[in-house]
Amino acid sequence: MTYGRDNAPRLPVRVARPTTFLERLPPPPSSLPRWKISITPPDLSPWLAGNCGIPGVMHYEGRRPGPHVVCVSLIHGNEFAGAIVLDRLLRRRIRPRAGRLSLVFANPEAMHLFDPCNPVRARCVDEDMNRVWLPAMLDSHQTSHELDRARMLLPVIVTADRLLDLHSMLWPGEPLVLSGLPPAGRAMARRIRGVDVCVADRGHRSGCRLIDHPRFSEGNAAACLLEAGQHWREDTVTRAMHAVLSLIGPCCGISAGTEGALPRYDMVVTDVVTARTGLFRFVTPFHSGHVVDSAGTVVAYDGGDEIRTPYDRCMLVMPNLRPARGHTAVRFARTDAGPPAPDQ
Numbered sequence: 001m002t003y004g005r006d007n008a009p010r011l012p013v014r015v016a017r018p019t020t021f022l023e024r025l026p027p028p029p030s031s032l033p034r035w036k037i038s039i040t041p042p043d044l045s046p047w048l049a050g051n052c053g054i055p056g057v058m059h060y061e062g063r064r065p066g067p068h069v070v071c072v073s074l075i076h077g078n079e080f081a082g083a084i085v086l087d088r089l090l091r092r093r094i095r096p097r098a099g100r101l102s103l104v105f106a107n108p109e110a111m112h113l114f115d116p117c118n119p120v121r122a123r124c125v126d127e128d129m130n131r132v133w134l135p136a137m138l139d140s141h142q143t144s145h146e147l148d149r150a151r152m153l154l155p156v157i158v159t160a161d162r163l164l165d166l167h168s169m170l171w172p173g174e175p176l177v178l179s180g181l182p183p184a185g186r187a188m189a190r191r192i193r194g195v196d197v198c199v200a201d202r203g204h205r206s207g208c209r210l211i212d213h214p215r216f217s218e219g220n221a222a223a224c225l226l227e228a229g230q231h232w233r234e235d236t237v238t239r240a241m242h243a244v245l246s247l248i249g250p251c252c253g254i255s256a257g258t259e260g261a262l263p264r265y266d267m268v269v270t271d272v273v274t275a276r277t278g279l280f281r282f283v284t285p286f287h288s289g290h291v292v293d294s295a296g297t298v299v300a301y302d303g304g305d306e307i308r309t310p311y312d313r314c315m316l317v318m319p320n321l322r323p324a325r326g327h328t329a330v331r332f333a334r335t336d337a338g339p340p341a342p343d344q
């Protein structure tokens, strides 16, 4: 099975219709998916001081030389499945035989804000920590909890050879591994176990992700981001464990690094759809990974515009069912995209 068609003609993504706004606004989906909270934040107290001079970073060195492998959790504080995985591995006293291993709890202060009654609140303290990694921003006089924390973590980031950033998703969807367009990151993503789909994109206009830091976007080091499943589910923790072990298993002598299948689908994002109004609504609450068969299918309305799939077999990547104005609403992806289209 393939998604999308190579070099197929494209249809426009955003189409304004000469009808009135109220005629065109669909009824809101009857019910948005509900969130169930099946896991609780881990007790990270043994690791918060760190062991290498940087709070929240546990660093180990093997006897033999080898790459510096870095696993990062809690870039988003309410996505603590990855922190559960790193905590479990630390309690098992996992150590590299070769190379160096850093296990990072990026923003435990945000996680400590987690409240099951308002579970989306603990994403950050001041700002999205996955938009602060542009060197000009890191070098600036700007300050925020997340920016200061990113500066603190930089010595780990700029020495990483392979970095896996552990996330999860608010809305239901197919787990995926996300990378930038550089070949090293894409090759690394294809070797991460436990998810079916690799997606390569060129980042966000709203800020630089950790995996797009120049260490990875311009150098030979590789980074990718795991969206392990929906937040707060035990199977998301299991999947994140498979992914982490597939990365660090070889250097730590762990045979469990072969659990979980390798990704089967290699996708490239062609279009990033940004909500231009506060009334962006999908026609149905699509799951991430949903494939729309026909080009030209209306998948959402954004004020007076229709949002349509530009080609057959178009994959919807991480639809944000309630995007704020100016935020990414959905990305379209296919197997071989050719040159990326401008943002819509």
Ligand SMILES: [Zn+2]
Pocket (backbone or CB within 6 Å): 075, 076, 079, 167, 168
């Ligand atoms: Zn996240």
